[in-house]
Amino acid sequence: MDIEGFARRTLVDHDEESVQKSLQDKILEFKDINPEQASQMAQAVLDEVKCTLKIEEHPDESLKRLIKYPKSGIGMGQMGVGSRGAGDFFVHRQIAQIVKSSHTNAFINPTAQDDGGVVKATAGADEVYITTAVDGIHSRLSEYPFLGGFHVARASMRDVCVMGSQPVALLSDLHLADDGEVAKLFDYTAGVCAVSELTGVPLVAGSTLRVGGDMVLGDRLVSAVGSVGISPHPPTARKRAEAGDIILLTEGSGGGTITTTALYHGLFDVVWETMDISFIEASEAILNAGLLPKVHAMTDVTNGGLRGDAHEISQTTGLGLAFSEEEIRKLVNPKVLEMLESLDIDHLGVSVDSLMIIAPEDIAIEVEKAVSSAGVQIGRIGEVDNTGTPRLLTESGGEQELRPLFREAAYTKIKKIVGDLHPEDFEEMKHKVERSALEAIAKKDEVVARIKEKHENQ
Numbered sequence: 077m078d079i080e081g082f083a084r085r086t087l088v089d090h091d092e093e094s095v096q097k098s099l100q101d102k103i104l105e106f107k108d109i110n111p112e113q114a115s116q117m118a119q120a121v122l123d124e125v126k127c128t129l130k131i132e133e134h135p136d137e138s139l140k141r142l143i144k145y146p147k148s149g150i151g152m153g154q155m156g157v158g159s160r161g162a163g164d165f166f167v168h169r170q171i172a173q174i175v176k177s178s179h180t181n182a183f184i185n186p187t188a189q190d191d192g193g194v195v196k197a198t199a200g201a202d203e204v205y206i207t208t209a210v211d212g213i214h215s216r217l218s219e220y221p222f223l224g225g226f227h228v229a230r231a232s233m234r235d236v237c238v239m240g241s242q243p244v245a246l247l248s249d250l251h252l253a254d255d256g257e258v259a260k261l262f263d264y265t266a267g268v269c270a271v272s273e274l275t276g277v278p279l280v281a282g283s284t285l286r287v288g289g290d291m292v293l294g295d296r297l298v299s300a301v302g303s304v305g306i307s308p309h310p311p312t313a314r315k316r317a318e319a320g321d322i323i324l325l326t327e328g329s330g331g332g333t334i335t336t337t338a339l340y341h342g343l344f345d346v347v348w349e350t351m352d353i354s355f356i357e358a359s360e361a362i363l364n365a366g367l368l369p370k371v372h373a374m375t376d377v378t379n380g381g382l383r384g385d386a387h388e389i390s391q392t393t394g395l396g397l398a399f400s401e402e403e404i405r406k407l408v409n410p411k412v413l414e415m416l417e418s419l420d421i422d423h424l425g426v427s428v429d430s431l432m433i434i435a436p437e438d439i440a441i442e443v444e445k446a447v448s449s450a451g452v453q454i455g456r457i458g459e460v461d462n463t464g465t466p467r468l469l470t471e472s473g474g475e476q477e478l479r480p481l482f483r484e485a486a487y488t489k490i491k492k493i494v495g496d497l498h499p500e501d502f503e504e505m506k507h508k509v510e511r512s513a514l515e516a517i518a519k520k521d522e523v524v525a526r527i528k529e530k531h532e533n534q
């Protein structure tokens with residue numbers, strides 16, 4: 077529980093004495109301390125929050141803009157951020173626009189909506205492409221830190237691999253709430269290091285902090301793993317896909333999402349199906365065969381499932397993609413597919429952690445040979461065309477457009493309650509969110525200009 081956030085919200089409509097008493101009671105729910113200590117903590121929180129609220133009375137408008145942030149009035153859950161659907165994709169495009177406005181030089185930046193970012197550097201007489209990616213632990217794996225660490229490390233490396241880069245280092249950023257069991261830190265790190273050991277990619281640095289310091293009660297674990305990769309050739313960005321290319325897919329057995337689905341439905345045997353590094357093995361096989369410079373694009377079937385990836389590739393390239401439903405089904409781990417179907421979860425709308433490769437016919441043949449020789453199942457699931465629309469060719473002979481849902485397919489009971497339908501006011505929500513992003517850019521520009529001016533006058 078965020079006690080600072082609670083204080084900020086409740087002070088708006090309630091008197092300080094009642095807020096202090098309510099906050100004291102909530103602290104006692106989490107802390108094994110006496111009421112007097114809890115009362116002192118509650119009062120300290122209120123005193124600090126009240127100090128920050130005094131910014132509203134400050135006469136310097138530029139200082140107020142610096143300290144406060146432009147609000148959209150739209151909440152994360154309301155917009156579907158993090159739920160890998162249309163709302164999430166829209167918000168990430170706004171983030172990409174803020175990055176683009178900084179006018180810094182990157183070979184691939186977030187505007188490409190790719191899995192990782194790339195910069196080009198010079199090493200002696202040679203050019204090298206450095207890829208970086210970061211992924212956060214699945215929010216429902218806080219109580220299962222080893223699984224969370226394993227899957228987030230693998231996901232981060234996966235994002236480097238699909239850019240055609242060789243992973244060379246891992247970074248870990250770990251945050252555990254104030255009442256969290258310290259052993260969670262160790263179990264999580266062991267999960268990250270299991271992937272490190274299996275792949276030979278070292279964990280070289282990290283940070284360990286509390287979630288919200290003293291202001292967040294509970295034992296929630298949140299973390300991220302970053303990966304760094306290098307390559308002597310340009311990355312396999314999605315924008316390189318061409319009409320006539322073949323679409324290949326490796327077998328997917330899932331990661332954090334499938335693990336979460338299994339755990340929260342009591343289907344524990346499925347968890348072991350997710351514990352492998354076949355995705356990385358497939359990527360390395362393509363790299364070692366010297367095929368990466370000839371592959372047009374690679375991506376992982378994660379954010380929003382195949383629906384999300386097909387939409388992003390089509391949006392980025394302007395091309396169409398035709399997928400065979402029958403061939404896709406063959407490349408979802410049988411136990412995972414059985415679980416998803418038994419729970420009425422759309423396997424096209426969740427992360428199954430397959431590797432999707434887009435390449436010309438002759439290169440596709442070589443990729444199939446290389447990946448198969450590494451012991452990873454791979455097959456053809458479709459082709460790229462000029463229609464401009466991603467489509468699913470169904471087993472019944474029909475055809476349907478592949479569109480991302482507002483949120484990825486609901487894979488837990490709580491997600492089914494929240495739902496995945498577009499809100500009726502989605503366009504209005506998008507307008508408000510876009511406006512707040514533009515205000516953030518304006519704020520950034522103002523701050524940069526003032527710092528530059530101060531520097532020039534020194």
